Amino acid sequence: MLLNSDLENIKGVGKQKAKLLYKELKIKTIEDALNYFPFRYEDKTKTISISELKDYINSNISICGTINSVKIAGGNRLVAEIKDDTASVELVWFRGMSWIGKQLKPGITITAYGKPTSYNNKINITHPELNLYSNSENDTIAPVYKSTEVLARRFLNSKGIAKIQREIISIIKKNIADIPNTKEINKENAIHDNVSPDFKNTLNDNEYTSKNKIFIVENLPSYIIEKESLMDRQEAFLQIHCPSSLQKADEAIKRLKFEELFYLQIRINKGIRNSKKESREETLKTHEVIDENNSEIDKNLFHNKEDDDLQKGFIFKDRTLLDNFLSSELDFTLTNAQEIVIKEIYRNMSLGKHMNRLLQGDVGSGKTVIALMSILIAISNKYQATMMAPTEILAEQHYNTLKPILDNLGIKSSILTGSTKTRLRKDILAELEMGYIKVLFGTHSLIEDTVVFKNLGLAVIDEQHRFGVAQRSKLWKKNMHNINETNKQSIANNTKSQNYKTSIKENIHMLPPHILVMTATPIPRTLAMTAYGNLDISTLDEMPQGRKPIKTAWLKDSSRLKLFDFIKKQVNKGRQVYIVYPLIEESKVLDYKYLEDGYESIKRAFPDVPIGVLHGRMRSEDKDYEMDLFVKGKTKIMVATTVIEVGINIPNATLMVIESAERFGLSQLHQLRGRVGRGTEQSYCVLVSGYKLTKDSKERLATMVRTTDGFEIADSDLKLRGPGNMLGTQQSGLLELKIADIAKDECLVSKTRDIAKNILKNDPKLIKKENEVIKSYIKKLIEQGVDMTGIS
Ligand code: ADP
Numbered sequence: 039m040l041l042n043s044d045l046e047n048i049k050g051v052g053k054q055k056a057k058l059l060y061k062e063l064k065i066k067t068i069e070d071a072l073n074y075f076p077f078r079y080e081d082k083t084k085t086i087s088i089s090e091l092k093d094y095i096n097s098n099i100s101i102c103g104t105i106n107s108v109k110i111a112g113g114n115r116l117v118a119e120i121k122d123d124t125a126s127v128e129l130v131w132f133r134g135m136s137w138i139g140k141q142l143k144p145g146i147t148i149t150a151y152g153k154p155t156s157y158n159n160k161i162n163i164t165h166p167e168l169n170l171y172s173n174s175e176n177d178t179i180a181p182v183y184k185s186t187e188v189l190a191r192r193f194l195n196s197k198g199i200a201k202i203q204r205e206i207i208s209i210i211k212k213n214i215a216d217i218p219n220t221k222e223i224n225k226e227n228a229i230h231d232n233v234s235p236d237f238k239n240t241l242n243d244n245e246y247t248s249k250n251k252i253f254i255v256e257n258l259p260s261y262i263i264e265k266e267s268l269m270d271r272q273e274a275f276l277q278i279h280c281p282s283s284l285q286k287a288d289e290a291i292k293r294l295k296f297e298e299l300f301y302l303q304i305r306i307n308k309g310i311r312n313s314k315k316e317s318r319e320e321t322l323k324t325h326e327v328i329d330e331n332n333s334e335i336d337k338n339l340f341h342n343k344e345d346d347d348l349q350k351g352f353i354f355k356d357r358t359l360l361d362n363f364l365s366s367e368l369d370f371t372l373t374n375a376q377e378i379v380i381k382e383i384y385r386n387m388s389l390g391k392h393m394n395r396l397l398q399g400d401v402g403s404g405k406t407v408i409a410l411m412s413i414l415i416a417i418s419n420k421y422q423a424t425m426m427a428p429t430e431i432l433a434e435q436h437y438n439t440l441k442p443i444l445d446n447l448g449i450k451s452s453i454l455t456g457s458t459k460t461r462l463r464k465d466i467l468a469e470l471e472m473g474y475i476k477v478l479f480g481t482h483s484l485i486e487d488t489v490v491f492k493n494l495g496l497a498v499i500d501e502q503h504r505f506g507v508a509q510r511s512k513l514w515k516k517n518m519h520n521i522n523e524t525n526k527q528s529i530a531n532n533t534k535s536q537n538y539k540t541s542i543k544e545n546i547h548m549l550p551p552h553i554l555v556m557t558a559t560p561i562p563r564t565l566a567m568t569a570y571g572n573l574d575i576s577t578l579d580e581m582p583q584g585r586k587p588i589k590t591a592w593l594k595d596s597s598r599l600k601l602f603d604f605i606k607k608q609v610n611k612g613r614q615v616y617i618v619y620p621l622i623e624e625s626k627v628l629d630y631k632y633l634e635d636g637y638e639s640i641k642r643a644f645p646d647v648p649i650g651v652l653h654g655r656m657r658s659e660d661k662d663y664e665m666d667l668f669v670k671g672k673t674k675i676m677v678a679t680t681v682i683e684v685g686i687n688i689p690n691a692t693l694m695v696i697e698s699a700e701r702f703g704l705s706q707l708h709q710l711r712g713r714v715g716r717g718t719e720q721s722y723c724v725l726v727s728g729y730k731l732t733k734d735s736k737e738r739l740a741t742m743v744r745t746t747d748g749f750e751i752a753d754s755d756l757k758l759r760g761p762g763n764m765l766g767t768q769q770s771g772l773l774e775l776k777i778a779d780i781a782k783d784e785c786l787v788s789k790t791r792d793i794a795k796n797i798l799k800n801d802p803k804l805i806k807k808e809n810e811v812i813k814s815y816i817k818k819l820i821e822q823g824v825d826m827t828g829i830s
């Protein structure tokens with residue numbers, strides 16, 4: 039039997055059960071089973087005295103006592119009274135009465151495990167697990183596994199699964215006893231001469247087999263195990279399924295979490311490729327060509343982001359325009375955080391290392407001016423820059439706020455969106471390719487193939503979580519358009535890296551533009567570190583001076599009159615108000631009805647106030663028109679759908695009303711609220727909800743009232759929704775972890791990240807002897823089809 043043998047080889051499993059386990063839980067092999075971990079333990083070793091039961095209502099405990107009496111009560115239940123030195127208690131069964139009754143005889147001593155409940159001040163334990171013979175295997179720490187209804191019906195409930203695990207573990211234990219030195223081999227991590235030849239042959243499978251025996255091989259270098267005081271791998275698998283104590287179980291969990299997170303970080307930071315996938319994108323092909331290491335496995339394992347020429351970036355040292363801007367154009371004082379971040383960015387861009395940076399900053403923290411300053415650095419160095427936003431409204435806003443400043447500095451800019459007219463588009467594209475236009479703002483339209491830059495030095499992507507990974511990486515490749523076909527051919531033919539280096543010098547445009555992606559922190563720190571492990575991160579952790587925290591209230595539908603009063607007061611003070619309605623994808627018709635009804639009722643309530651409407655179905659000219667009226671303060675109330683969710687900046691707007699707030703996710707609510715509180719006036723957010731709320735939506739709304747801190751909200755969101763839903767679909771697979779939890783195991787996430795980064799820095803190809811074990815485990819992961827190519 040090997041680790042990858044079918045589970046039906048295990049005693050007590052059989053074809054039927056094996057089939058079910060595969061269908062329900064995707065457990066096919068012995069290894070799959072071993073990797074199916076319990077989610078908690080029941081400590082059956084802890085017995086309490088019966089008089090203490092009242093302190094343990096509804097929690098699992100064991101008691102030990104002598105049976106006093108056994109009787110059928112009320113014709114429908116079996117009641118056994120047991121007593122110890124301190125008190126007595128009744129154990130009750132409604133099912134299986136005759137079977138259990140047969141075994142319970144007054145006078146015998148038993149251990150009962152279960153949950154005491156209190157009914158009419160009387161404590162009893164219903165359907166306890168019994169142990170009629172003390173000190174048997176049942177007096178242990180029992181792992182609890184998730185099962186399904188289908189499995190439970192076929193005796194594969196948690197206990198049934200535990201039994202299979204025990205069987206596997208006992209086989210492993212026996213193997214260890216037979217070949218005592220395997221443990222030593224494990225510790226040494228690698229291939230040693232004292233191992234018999236047929237042993238060696240199977241080492242590649244990451245398991246030691248000798249005469250068909252199962253062993254679990256270490257996958258972490260011994261220096262890490264020692265330094266972090268980790269349990270060794272085989273021991274961890276034994277202990278997680280059959281712990282000798284709760285403490286050992288904890289150690290096993292920690293060890294397995296560690297390895298899971300460690301390999302996650304290795305994958306992220308190294309960009310491991312799946313050797314089975316052939317369809318690769320252009321840039322990666324180039325990487326393959328230049329890979330000096332001709333070993334097939336190395337070529338498949340890594341595209342070396344860290345250490346080859348493509349890691350080099352444009353050197354932008356000239357900062358004249360930036361300094362001009364700071365001295366004559368900037369009309370506020372930068373926050374300390376902004377100063378630090380622009381220094382980080384300048385350093386990065388001026389040193390010739392390719393910038394791939396995530397700028398995190400809560401809504402309103404002032405990311406736009408950072409984008410502008412970065413753009414100025416690129417322009418000073420005679421390169422072009424582009425800034426991409428997820429919506430037309432936002433792209434227009436950026437253009438409208440930044441164009442006057444760029445004009446003053448003598449820099450030509452333009453904007454390209456889906457609604458740019460064909461004639462104008464043609465002109466823009468031509469001027470862009472000639473290099474007349476220095477800064478191009480826009481939406482996704484920017485990534486179309488027809489958009490060709492003369493020399494793109496920087497791409498800024500605002501609200502990056504709105505874009506898919508593929509869209510972003512297309513921007514990154516913009517400069518590739520400039521290599522002509524002959525050059526492409528010659529690069530492809532040059533397998534020798536020296537030639538490649540020469541050709542890259544001739545083709546400076548081969549370098550990718552510096553990249554700055556910006557986000558309003560709906561990404562908790564741990565997630566950012568994990569999903570964006572290969573990005574540098576800059577953080578704006580400070581709000582501009584003079585901002586007052588937004589006051590948030592949560593109203594039920596019926597308090598609408600009070601709300602209208604409040605709206606009137608704000609409008610009378612000269613302020614502006616947003617009223618936002620949800621968009622529910624499944625029922626677009628209904629959505630607009632909500633919006634329409636809302637608009638009508640607001641109109642009736644405020645007959646003298648100019649009101650605007652904005653939603654995604656409007657033609658973009660109409661959107662611009664409405665937006666423009668609101669920006670200029672000609673309309674006072676803006677009734678809208680979530681099209682205004684991201685980025686909109688109108689400092690005079692001081693009240694955000696969110697209708698049916700229970701329908702929004704936390705980060706969306708936070709983004710919406712971020713539309714106000716952008717000036718010096720006190721701002722407010724009112725969440726209006728119905729009465730029937732789920733526990734989660736209550737929690738979301740309460741979180742919004744409690745805090746305005748984007749990080750806290752993001753963490754809370756992560757806990758409510760789980761990491762899989764936090765990012766675009768591309769990344770969710772990455773975060774489906776077996777045992778570790780990105781949100782809860784923050785400490786391990788950052789520790790494994792540091793260790794992994796350090797290893798890859800000092801030994802990028804993992805050729806050092808002590809790191810061989812990592813390399814061979816990665817190989818195994820790839821053989822299993824692990825695909826990490828989508829991470830950016
Ligand atoms: P976000 O980070 O949400 O994109 P913006 O860049 O739109 O925020 O900035 C919000 C508002 O704050 C804008 O009106 C901007 O001009 C202003 N702002 C940015 N930085 C400062 C600062 N240091 N002092 C005062 N106001 C600032």
Ligand code: MG
Binds near residue numbers: 405
């Ligand atoms: Mg913004």
